[in-house]
Amino acid sequence: MKNDESWDQEGSMNIKLFGFVLALLELAAGDAIAKEGSDQYPNGAENWLAGVAPPPGNYFLNYFGHYGGSLHNGNGDKVPDASLSTWFNAFRLIHINEMRILGGNYGVHIIVPIVHQRMKLGDHDSVIGLGDITISPFGLNWHLGNWHWVAALDIRLPTGQYKAGNPGKSIGANYWSIEPLFAVSWLSEKGWEISSKFMYNIKSKNKEFRLGIGEPKMDYASGDELHIDFLVGKRFGLWGVGLSGYYLKQTTIDKLDGQAISPTLDPWSPGRKGEVFAIGPSVSYNSPTGTMFIAQWQHEMHVKNRFQGYTAWLKLIMPF
Structure with a gap:
């Protein structure tokens, strides 16, 4: 058991953190959809052909859309006067090389997001600018019959404001992260597709964290996360319809100066972890020239310690 003095100190810290830190960690980040501070990857971005890398060459992808949601606490309850509305556009360049390693083609990519964010945490704040850039210096892809695989390593840079x-004035997460990933797609002769992308995000510390403007700097360590994008769909000629979405589960707790942050006012809570599941309709169109268009809407549910809302997407994939 902890003594009364330690309870008062930690309890006081948790009370102060509960209203502010939770919101700050759920702030818009430097990812394409700019939803959560602990997310630099735009969850739900990869669906159709997630595990199917294109033939050797250069490709341009564009992700455009909107996210809107309200903050939910560790019990899944809505936090009053805490909401987010974000427009985003991310530019992605992919190069697939003729070179083979372990039987798979070598590839690299870069993603550059631009974000316009409007946040309400009591007052309204808005900001527009560059988000956190993603680079992948190493990726391999394989094809065998109806099965296709991609394995890669993404590195996310703290380039966002x-x-x-x-x-309310922050877009970037202010930490580095690395993310090993594995994507797989099964395509049937009858037009069915099942695709998933599995990722594990490992973050460095944010050493510039403050409880408020003018407060002293502290080290904030966001917890690691497992997240999965998925799609089940059916093609009809050049068109495809299906359901796409994502699941995210935080696997380690958030820490402030090495101390676990409670998701409630209980100082003995095991620590704050985020979780979300989202699903919605998706439509694709493959033009005869090889350009692909995707439109989708994803609704979030079963949310803890994160914003809960929806994302509307338009995605372009084009060889050049």
Whole structure:
């Protein structure tokens, strides 16, 4: 058991953190959809052909859309006066090389997001600018009959604007992260597709964290996360319809100066972890020239310690 003095100290810290830190960690980040501070990857971005890398060459992808949602706490309850509305556009370049390693073609990519964010945490704040850039220096892809695989390593850079103590003016997460990933697609002769992308995000510390403007700097360590994009769909000629979505589960707790952050006012809570599941309709069109268009809407549910809302997407895939 902890003594009364330690309870008062930790309890006081948790009370202060509960209203602010939770919101700050759920602030818009430097990813394409700019939803959560602990997310630099735009969850749900990869669906149709997620595990199917194109033939050797150069490709341009564009992700455009909107996210809107309200903050939910560790019990899944809505936090009053805490909401987010974000427009985003991310540019992605992919190069697939003729070179083979372990039987798979070698590839690299870069993603550059631009974000316009409007956040309400009591007051309204808005900001527009560059988000956190993603690079992948190493990726391999394989094809065998109806099965297709991709394995790669993504590195996310803290290039987005970050204002310590002011989440409404922050786009970037202000930490580095690495993310090993594996994507797989099964395509049947009858037009059915099942695709999934499995990712594990490992983050460095944010050493510029502040509880408020003018407060002293602290080290914030966001927990690691397992997240999965998925799609089940059916093609009819050049068109495809299906359901796409994502699941995210935080696997380690958030820590502030090495101390676990409670998701409630209980200082003995096991720690704050985020979770979300989203699903919605998706439509694709493959033009005769090889350009692919995707439109989708994803609704979030079963949310803890994150914003809960929806994402509307338009995605373009084009060889050049």
